[in-house]
Amino acid sequence: MWLNIRHLLFLILVTTAWAQNSKMLATKQLLARLREAPRGYDPQIRPPAADWEPTEVQVQAYIRDLNVDDVTMTVTYELIFRMMWNDSRLTYNAAQGVDYVTLLDPDLVWLPDAFFRDGAVMQHSSIHPETYIRVFHDTRVLYSTRVTVKAKCSMSLQAFPHDGQECGFSVASYGYTTDDLVLTPSRSDPVQVSKATHLEGYLVDAPAMHSFTSHTSTGEYSDVQVSVRLHRVFAPHLLTCYLPTLLLVLVAWSAFLLPSDSFLPRLLLSLLPLLALVLLAKINQVPTPTIPYVSAHAIFTGAAACVLLLTLLQVVFFGRGGEDAIGKVKDQKVAGGDGVVMVMRGLLRDKAALSRAATITTYIFFLAVYFLAYCA
Structure with a gap:
């Protein structure tokens, strides 16, 4: 062997x-x-x-x-x-x-x-x-x-x-x-x-x-x-930009849930997300070349900024400085609580509700169109 x-x-x-x-x-x-x-x-x-x-x-x-x-x-x-x-x-x-x-x-x-x-x-x-x-x-x-x-x-x-x-x-x-x-x-x-x-x-x-x-x-x-x-790869952008932006919008909308006499908390809840969005855009700025058109990322961020700004304006206008102040002025001018003033205050509240509903509905519709157009 x-x-x-x-x-x-x-x-x-x-x-x-x-x-x-x-x-x-x-x-x-x-x-x-x-x-x-x-x-x-x-x-x-x-x-x-x-x-x-x-x-x-x-x-x-x-x-x-x-x-x-x-x-x-x-x-x-x-x-x-x-x-x-x-x-x-x-x-x-x-x-x-x-x-x-x-x-x-x-x-x-x-x-x-x-x-x-x-x-x-x-x-x-x-x-x-x-x-x-x-x-x-x-x-x-x-x-x-x-x-x-x-x-x-x-x-x-x-x-x-x-x-x-x-x-x-x-x-x-x-x-x-x-x-x-x-x-x-x-x-x-x-x-x-x-x-x-x-x-x-x-x-x-x-x-x-x-x-x-x-x-x-x-x-x-x-x-x-x-x-x-x-x-x-979209996942990094989703975690660092898109989800935080959506959360900031939800935080700003939570101001609508507070009573109308809580003006300062409502103002802070609507103002801070707008400032945080500016800081977030600066931190997550992606190096890209100078292009003569608008990217999907800019559209998404710009839409969120517009919604946050509208939310802030609604809080300021329909808050204590808006709705209640206008009501007090009218109560002082009309003795005995005139029914016309009460109707006008009711209309003002209806305008606030309609404005909020329009803002929320429009942004949700925008999100649906955006993700269908770019992610479908």
Whole structure:
């Protein structure tokens, strides 16, 4: 039994050493072909294609992390960017077990002239530039690099904080027209987002990639567009702004439940929520760009401020300084409690009740329309 185990371990060691030696030999053979001069491989010439067809380059993006800046309307993507194509000139004798050869110098082979059309790019580098080339035994070539792309995102903040944004970036051929090179999304998982990605304030929807062509004065060029759908998380705004605002309105309305002769408590209950709303808006002010339209957040806060101001005016006008004062003046002018004065005081009380009912009903109707429009 022990003899069989030793034979098995020896066989594994021999197989592993043979595979490593085979990959090393294949790498040396490919490097010799690439560095052969003057009739060797020319990285300035694109790979030949059948019937003079353009070279097809498949594009793939793996998003490791992303960050959204609402103020500057930019999104920063940290991603692994890959391109794959066929180059029939890159052949080598692949022994069994050698699927590909890895090269760390991408300048040795022809590379597509792809560039990020609408973003600033930073190439990552630690000990070496984080880039490699893999040449498979069937002449497929894989280019992979780690970059950070900062791209503009045209955001529409009219529905903020119930909004969702469509952001992304595009990759295009800089010099080769569609007659020579065509960029297409990878046939398998063209865009992936890392599960470890944590984007504060947003949820990332399933990304997508599609190809298109752009026309300029110098020709027609191939492009691919990476799109990422971002949904803003409403829960933080609900807890820090919306619920406190609704509670302040309810506190102000509680002044209507006090007797009309309790003028000072009613005044404080209606005045303090208005001041608290101003302070709350200042504390919870969200950094946003200067926009030429009104956002949903501003509409909600403005409506609450109007309701609190109306509540304060109703307390002042129909309180002791309003309803009772007017009644006393009329009682002094008309001796014996004229019935006309009593009718006028009754009408005044009815106006107060109607005004309060109208304010409460209108605000409840506004809330229903607001949340149906933005949250349904």
